Amino acid sequence: MKKLLITIDGPAGAGKTSVSRALAERLGYRYIDTGALYRGVAYEVKRQGIDPENDVDLAALCSRLQLVFKQKANELRLYSGSTDITDRIRTPEISMLASAVSAKSLVRDYLLDVQKDIGRQKAAVFEGRDMGTVVFPAADVKFFLDASSQTRAQRRYQEIKSNSNQSLKQVEKDMQRRDRDDSTRSLAPLKPADDAIIIDSTDLSIQEVVDSMLSYIARRKG
Ligand code: DC
Secondary structure, eight states: OOEEEEEEEETTTTHHHHHHHHHHHHHHHHEEEHHHHHHHHHHHHHHHHOOOOOOOHHHHOOOOOOEEEEETTTTEEEEEETEOOOOOOOOHHHHHHHHTTTHHHHHHHHHHHHHHHHHOOEEEEESSSSSSIIIIHHHHHHEEEEEHHHHHHHHHHHHHHHGGOOHHHHHHHHHHHHHHHHSSSSSSSSSOTTTTTTOOOOOOOOOOOHHHHHHHHHHOOO
């Protein structure tokens, strides 16, 4: 069976993570969360006390960074060197810092190579913001997953409420700011690729989205 490279882009809270994970499982493919890589850079920026606006220090950090995904018990874990940082990169502070470092061209250039390298063997579902537009413009199937902003904030709130004391209002405000920053930045702004299949998940379950994607993929394979 032909191995495909599938991309899923879209704003925060559209359901990309759940959908990408489920789709990869159904296809027996690897699931790659590229947002985790930006969060990994942000985590190291914070841990090492680097000023994200200082390009010299940021470039030096990227040149010594070793961000690697490892599959552990059916789960994708992110390592920085030998430290598992998966559970440390989901805080509101790292979310905001990840958005800031993701606007830096030297960070994007560094991660472009990391991502292309992971994609070489295909048979993967890549989740991110610029997968179909910049990183894998020749991907076999491209999806852009969206949902209303209230639905997205509500979903993100449910996801983080056990380890954050942010209110729904605060989550909504942060999300709007990140959306604006991510889609108006000059570098790789968040937008669907011209040949992306756009799916609105506002009124759909994860299963319904995955089923709809599988039917597009089946057509593509056929
Ligand atoms: O999907 P996420 O919330 O984990 O992403 C964290 C940040 O990284 C988000 O603000 C956008 C940025 N990002 C990006 O610019 N390009 C990607 N391919 C993935 C994430």
